[in-house]
Amino acid sequence: MTTAPVHHPDLRDFYEDPAVPVASGTPRSLRQARMLAAALGPAGAVPRTVLDIGCGDGTAAATAAPLLSGHRIVGVDWSQDALTRARTRLTYAIRGELTGGGLPLKAGCADAVLFSEVVEHLVDPDSALDEIRRVLRPGGHLMLSTPNLAAWYNRALLLAGVQPVFSEVSLRAIHGRPGKEVVGHLRLYTARALREFVTAAGFEVVGLKGAPFHGVPRPLRALDRLACSRPSLASILLLHARKT
Numbered sequence: 001m002t003t004a005p006v007h008h009p010d011l012r013d014f015y016e017d018p019a020v021p022v023a024s025g026t027p028r029s030l031r032q033a034r035m036l037a038a039a040l041g042p043a044g045a046v047p048r049t050v051l052d053i054g055c056g057d058g059t060a061a062a063t064a065a066p067l068l069s070g071h072r073i074v075g076v077d078w079s080q081d082a083l084t085r086a087r088t089r090l091t092y093a094i095r096g097e098l099t100g101g102g103l104p105l106k107a108g109c110a111d112a113v114l115f116s117e118v119v120e121h122l123v124d125p126d127s128a129l130d131e132i133r134r135v136l137r138p139g140g141h142l143m144l145s146t147p148n149l150a151a152w153y154n155r156a157l158l159l160a161g162v163q164p165v166f167s168e169v170s171l172r173a174i175h176g177r178p179g180k181e182v183v184g185h186l187r188l189y190t191a192r193a194l195r196e197f198v199t200a201a202g203f204e205v206v207g208l209k210g211a212p213f214h215g216v217p218r219p220l221r222a223l224d225r226l227a228c229s230r231p232s233l234a235s236i237l238l239l240h241a242r243k244t
Contacts (some may be wrong), residue, residue, distance in 0.1 A: 008047065026063055028211045029116065032143050033064030035209070036112055039141050042072025048111035051076055051135065054118035056139050057166055058086030058093065061114070064150055098128040105135045112141040118187045120146050120166070129201035133243055142241045144204055145211070152233040168218035179215065191232040203241035210234020
């Protein structure tokens with residue numbers, strides 16, 4: 001997913017590059033959408049508003065839409081290129097930043113926020129959660145997903161002196177770890193760190209689940225799915241929190 005961490009020309013150019021991935025795996029999006037659908041319940045006479053902040057090309061929101069029938073999904077992204085693609089999939093897609101001037105939205109306007117694969121790209125995640133908290137109504141839901149620094153294979157890689165998967169030391173190339181694709185990860189969280197971070201931002205953590213990573217080699221995917229039963233070992237962290 002894309003967003004603009006700071007007003008920095010090099011980072012802006014990086015995230016506006018069409019070659020930079022702007023979508024996560026479909027299974028992950030479905031898991032997150034099921035969590036949100038269970039939290040929101042059936043749509044009533046007045047549709048609830050769900051913001052997909054860092055919507056990228058809109059794939060994740062479009063995947064979630066059938067599970068959120070009757071609710072209004074609004075995609076928000078900084079990248080104009082991503083929004084152009086998102087508008088082919090979403091009825092509502094607007095440009096906005098979590099830092100700087102903030103989102104062009106009123107306080108308390110949203111019932112839920114999807115925040116998928118964004119926080120790891122941010123220079124100032126504290127201000128980002130402040131802004132998300134501002135646009136959520138009291139008791140509103142935050143569904144956040146991010147790679148797990150302490151994923152089962154990262155623990156083994158670190159013991160072997162290898163840079164963990166998901167971490168990046170350059171925006172130009174991958175160095176010291178498996179993989180070839182640069183996606184702009186600036187921060188990584190363990191399950192414990194994510195819980196503490198979100199709680200400190202004024203949210204109550206409702207639950208934390210694990211999800212597999214599509215980039216795991218095929219022979220290891222069964223093990224990766226098994227690790228989801230223990231979020232602290234899973235590839236991806238799916239956190240559900242509510243605004244206090």
